[in-house]
Amino acid sequence: MTEPLLSIERVSHEFGARRALLPGRRTHLAVDDVSLSVAAGESLALVGESGSGKTTLGRVVAKLLTPTGGTVRVDGRDVGGLSGRELLAYRRTVQMIFQNTQHAFNPRRKIRDILADPYEIHGLPAPGGRDAALGELLERVGLHASMLDRYPHQFSGGQRQRIGIARALSLGPRLIVADEPVSALDVSVQAQVLNLFARLRRELGLSLLFISHDLRAVYFLCERIAVLYQGRLVEVAPRERLLEHPLHPYSRRLIAAVPGLGERDSAEVSAADAPAAAPDAGESTAAAVAGAEPVTGVGCHYASRCPLHLQLGRPERCLTERPALRAAAGGSAVACHFAGDEPPAPVRSVVSEEVG
Amino acid sequence: MTGQPLLSVRDLAVEFGHGAATSRPVDGVGFEVGEREIVGIVGESGCGKSLTLLALLGLLPAGGRVAAGSITFGGKDLLGAGPSVLRSLRGRQVALIPSDAGAALNPVARVGRQLRLSLRTHQPQLTGQQRRGRALDALRRARLPRPEQALAAYPHELSGGMQQRSAIALGLQNEPRLLLADEPTTALDVSIQAEILKLLVHLRDELGSAIVFVTHDISTVREICDRVVVMYAGQVVEQGGVDEVLTSPRHPYTAALLGSIPPLGGVPPEQLETVTGMPPDPGAWPGGCRFQARCRRHLSLGEPEECTSTWPGSADGISVQAACHFPLDASSLEEVRR
Structure with missing residues (x-):
């Protein structure tokens, strides 16, 4: 295989690390030793619930955050030490799109000025004149050149997200980091924006790091899916593989939670999960309320909520040894001591008997 | 549904503004909710679904008023009821679950x-x-x-x-006998969303409360609702049993909404189905069918005249399943989906 466009090597990010030397300061390890790569033209999804570290990892890749550990390479080059001209060049290669379209733009500036910024900052002449270039950008994302003189508030949420995409595209990036770009939009508008991403990928050969908690959107757009849980990578697999043979118990739970999956009888399957899932879900947050640390450094983060752990009679190994990411069949990789390739059929019933 | 419904809404209209600046974001909405029933109201932003809910509680934002229609709850007329009657119902018999709990507490x-x-x-x-x-x-x-x-x-x-x-x-x-849930899961993660949806079903089973569940996400409706009401541009365009409406929608808008959900499994399509264009403005509803300008079926049928001249629904907004001159059947549904 050729060298990946992006490679994330054992990256960690700890918030508050520098202040931690002071007494009484607590740190938060948002990303914990994650390694991933994205090939040129490939689209990789980061999924997980709030607090899984997916946004932090995206910001590290976009170089909006400097990781406290590990290395990010683009085209084989460590981007950690870049500065000046080289940093600018990096910013042309990797661009970011944000979730909240209301706060992503200066409300007092026209779209023309907002979109001209990248050219100004990078000192680039726009091909064929600035106005023509900006108009073409807007057309590319499905808007009209005549809208250049409007302000951000004059657009709907879906249109503003298109403008965010246009801004990211202006410098011809090769990788786009998109942080929940459709979750704030209506379902019907989501489809339009997802179609736009799909079209741009085909037309421009873009690579995409797509951060979302919506498995449906992710499945439509990304060839591979990486599942994060509390800062750790628990599974990464090709999309069909992850959907049909999820290995990690947490991946299974994520998939069971997708609303309206298939026919209505799937609701009954996931309903079996409910008694186990509901009390567990809040456990860690409740612990956080009480001021206790929800997880310790050793062992598997998911053990306290894990149906497989319970089914196997709470093996000691889950609590003492952190599971390493290991390769599995079908191109999957999973970080679990016990996840096998067998279908998970008996897991659910056992859980509902013991907990429900 | 048997016997008297718990909640009955007929021809409800909500207006803002006066004279030439009058707008009617809710315009002729009708539906019923039976005891212990979960009814979903689905539509895009601005279709009037939340205003409908607030009108039920007599809590329309300033400047808004109910211009027509009737709301009956447990046999009582809510629109004619005075403030003290409403106060005795709100919270006690009818309760609201807001979409943004962080802001509501x-x-x-x-x-x-x-x-x-x-x-x-x-x-x-x-x-x-x-x-x-x-x-x-x-x-x-x-x-x-x-x-x-x-x-x-x-x-x-x-x-x-x-x-x-x-x-x-x-x-x-x-x-309460009736819970009104306004997008109770949109601000939440998928896994927590699933838990909240299940919780609502449990509550119905435990307390016997009926639930009106407002959402823009038609896939959540399938999870918990018994019946569904699809709204577009201030009107009800389709309603019926969940299985019926979601598996064989008769209104082209419902079909389009369903088509815009990315499928999970198999080879993803190159493009998702979308509804092109934007919904019309509440201040200037077009005549005839309000969906016609965005309707692919209208186009494929050679833009028939009825669509622009007459509203295809019933006067009370409740007696037909789909408000469409040319509702979809099995074969035309295939065509739309292709």
């Missing part, structure tokens, strides 16, 4: 205090001891882990999912 009062205050307002006969017990009970019913701790917590100390559960506890503790 009082940030400077502990969760327990907010629950007790609501109990004191709606059930003044309870003693302090009883109120404390009820509040704890409500949090347990809302499946909050460690409810004793949650009672003593301020809202900001809780996660989003726990805030939403607290808001649900606030709504259910007076055991």
